[in-house]
Amino acid sequence: MKLSFWQIVTIPILVGLVLSWILFSEPEAEIEATISAAQALSGGDTEGFTQALGPREFVFPDDHGAHPGFKTEWWYYTGNLFSEEGRQFGYQFTIFRNQLSLLDADFAHIKPEESVHINPEGNSAHDSEWSTNQLYLAHFAISDVSKKDHVFDERYSRGTAGLAGASVDPYRIWLEDWEITRVKDSKATDERFPVRIKAEMSDGTALDVVLNPQKPLVLQGEEGYDKKGGEDGNASYYISFTRMQTEGLLKKEGESLAVSGLSWMDHEWSTSALDSGQTGWDWFSIQLSNGYELMYYQIRNADPELTPQTTGSLVAPNGQKRDLDQGEVRLEVLEYWTSPHTGARYPVRWTLAIPSEELEMDVTTVFDDQEMTVSVQYYEGALRVSGKFRDEAIDGNGYIEMTGYEQD
Numbered sequence: 001m002k003l004s005f006w007q008i009v010t011i012p013i014l015v016g017l018v019l020s021w022i023l024f025s026e027p028e029a030e031i032e033a034t035i036s037a038a039q040a041l042s043g044g045d046t047e048g049f050t051q052a053l054g055p056r057e058f059v060f061p062d063d064h065g066a067h068p069g070f071k072t073e074w075w076y077y078t079g080n081l082f083s084e085e086g087r088q089f090g091y092q093f094t095i096f097r098n099q100l101s102l103l104d105a106d107f108a109h110i111k112p113e114e115s116v117h118i119n120p121e122g123n124s125a126h127d128s129e130w131s132t133n134q135l136y137l138a139h140f141a142i143s144d145v146s147k148k149d150h151v152f153d154e155r156y157s158r159g160t161a162g163l164a165g166a167s168v169d170p171y172r173i174w175l176e177d178w179e180i181t182r183v184k185d186s187k188a189t190d191e192r193f194p195v196r197i198k199a200e201m202s203d204g205t206a207l208d209v210v211l212n213p214q215k216p217l218v219l220q221g222e223e224g225y226d227k228k229g230g231e232d233g234n235a236s237y238y239i240s241f242t243r244m245q246t247e248g249l250l251k252k253e254g255e256s257l258a259v260s261g262l263s264w265m266d267h268e269w270s271t272s273a274l275d276s277g278q279t280g281w282d283w284f285s286i287q288l289s290n291g292y293e294l295m296y297y298q299i300r301n302a303d304p305e306l307t308p309q310t311t312g313s314l315v316a317p318n319g320q321k322r323d324l325d326q327g328e329v330r331l332e333v334l335e336y337w338t339s340p341h342t343g344a345r346y347p348v349r350w351t352l353a354i355p356s357e358e359l360e361m362d363v364t365t366v367f368d369d370q371e372m373t374v375s376v377q378y379y380e381g382a383l384r385v386s387g388k389f390r391d392e393a394i395d396g397n398g399y400i401e402m403t404g405y406e407q408d
Contacts, residue, residue, distance in 0.1 A: 015087030021389075032224065046071060048102045050273040051233035055225045058239070060191040064267065065173075066097055066166035067237075068134075069231050073097040075173050075180060077211070078199060078285065079263030080382055080397035089250055089259065090143035090366060090382025091207055091339075093197050095173050095180065097159065097166060098135045138175040139374060140199045142207070143382045144252060148367040150381075151252075153201035171195075183210055189218055192241075200251075209248030211263045213241040215319040220295065228299065229278060236270035241263070242285070242293035242315050262287050264399065280404015282331075282347070282362070284312075285339040286385055288396040291317030292404040296329055296352070300404060314357065328356050337368040343407030344371070346379050361387030365400065378403045 050069035067073055076094040083089075136159050141152035153176050157163040164175040171182035171193075178199040185194050192213050200206035220226050220238040227235045244263040249256055264285045283297040296312030312324040337351035348368050353360040363385045370381030383398040 015145065015384060046233075046271050047381075049099070051271045052225060052235040052237050052269075053233055055223045056237065058219070058224060060189075061168050061171060061193075063239070063275075064171065065168035067104075067269040068099060070269045071099050073269035074267070076404075077180075077263055078380075078382075078399040079211075079244070080259055080287075080399075081209070081246060081250060081259040081261035083250075083257040083259050087257070088145040088382075089252075089364065090141075090145070091250075092139060092141040092380050093178075093180075093207065094139045094398070095164075095178070096137040097177055098137070099133055100135060101133045104168075108198075113216075114130075131159050134165070136164035136175045136288060137375070138178050139372065139380075140178065140201060140207070141370075141372065141380060142201075142250070143370055145366045145382065148369070148400065149194055150367075150370045151201065151203065151205050152372055153205075156371035156375075185212075190275075196248075204251065204254065206251040207248070209246050209250075209259070209263075211241075211244040211246045211265070214243040214245055214266075215241070215266040215315065218242055218319075218321050218329055220313060220317055221323075224310075226268075229272070231272070233272040235272070236268045238266065238268045240267075240295065241265040242295070262397070264293075280402070283401040284352070284383070284398060286361075286363070286383065286396055286398035288385070288389065288394050290389060290392065290394050292389070294352075294398075296324065296331075298326075299332065314354070324354065329354055335364075337365075339369070339371050341373050342370060342377055344377065344405045345407075346371070346402055346405050352385075358390045358408060359387070360393070361385045363400075376403075379405070 035353055049071045052070075056142040072095040074094055078090070078092050081089045081091065093354045109191050135156065137154070137156040139152065139154055141150065143150050153278040155178060157175055159165050166173045170264045173180040179197075181196050181198075185195040189192065194212040195209070196210050198208045218240040220240055224237050224239055225235060226238040229235070242264055244265060246263045249258045251257070254271050255366045264287065276325045278299055279302050281297055284294065286294040288294070293315040294312065298310040310326040312329060314322045314324060316322070329350075332351045333347040333349070333352060335347070336345050337348045338345045349362070351360070352363050366384055371377070371379050378400055379400070379402040381400055384395070385398060388394065
């Protein structure tokens with residue numbers, strides 16, 4: 001899932017995640033402080049923006065692109081990759097879009113059940129080249145498991161003058177030279193097609209990989225409509241590819257490695273913030289050795305009880321999704337880690353069980369220090385799992401996103 005990063009991101013997909021003050025500062029301004037995701041979620045004026053109010057029909061490839069009128073959107077990818085020598089690397093690559101205002105008449109009359117195609121430049125015909133109501137943020141991180149080294153970078157830009165944007169034909173989501181593009185494939189469809197992720201950090205760490213979906217697109221929640229709060233409109237449209245075969249090159253510390261593995265994709269768009277009193281979430285994506293995938297998130301209140309919107313899904317090897325109610329999943333924290341960077345105390349090991357599916361797993365981060373101390377403070381880290389599923393031994397990998405954890 002990623003909860004809206006502006007209100008906070010939801011996202012999924014983030015994992016929702018940008019600060020309101022960044023949006024209103026000059027593009028050249030340096031980021032000098034980090035705030036929590038909960039602070040970023042405090043929202044802003046949503047009047048006039050399109051809200052997610054109920055299930056809708058999805059149209060592809062358009063719905064793989066941007067949705068102007070909705071305030072927040074993100075394209076979120078995570079994965080676990082292995083070199084030919086067996087070295088493991090986790091990665092996160094996310095591009096966020098935020099619409100600051102309803103400046104354009106094109107956006108003013110969008111109905112809740114509609115989505116429209118965004119101009120890749122994000123500006124109207126009467127605007128100057130630099131004028132736009134679209135802002136983009138991107139996060140890129142690599143977790144080097146054998147070295148227990150987590151490196152990350154952040155970029156943000158106006159969605160204009162070719163600096164950043166989202167287009168469907170040709171399919172491209174980008175911020176400067178960080179990009180997601182469609183790969184030509186004769187077997188692909190407009191709903192399901194391979195993509196290429198290409199990005200390089202300021203220190204030279206780089207990723208250039210092709211991701212090919214192995215299962216049909218998953219519509220999370222109620223046919224793609226995913227409630228995040230109890231109030232009307234506190235929801236997102238949420239679609240996922242839960243198993244994407246991934247191959248390519250990873251460059252770190254001057255060394256280029258051929259890598260392969262599995263990735264996960266979330267694409268979410270929404271407008272409204274979380275309900276008042278909701279302080280953060282824990283979001284799991286897990287790919288199991290028996291061909292199943294699990295998505296589970298819990299949204300925490302300040303008390304810190306879980307909200308009724310805590311939910312998840314289990315995707316079978318044939319792609320069939322089963323929704324999971326809050327009461328079906330049992331999650332117990334076994335170990336914590338305190339960040340030396342922020343003082344925040346995060347869970348890093350859990351027991352996760354779904355008795356109705358005869359599933360019980362030990363879930364642990366591949367190493368503790370995978371905190372993102374960028375413009376929004378959150379934890380985004382690779383996982384490994386082991387356990388039993390219907391009396392058969394299983395293992396697997398995944399990712400965890402955690403927000404709202406403060407200094408003790």
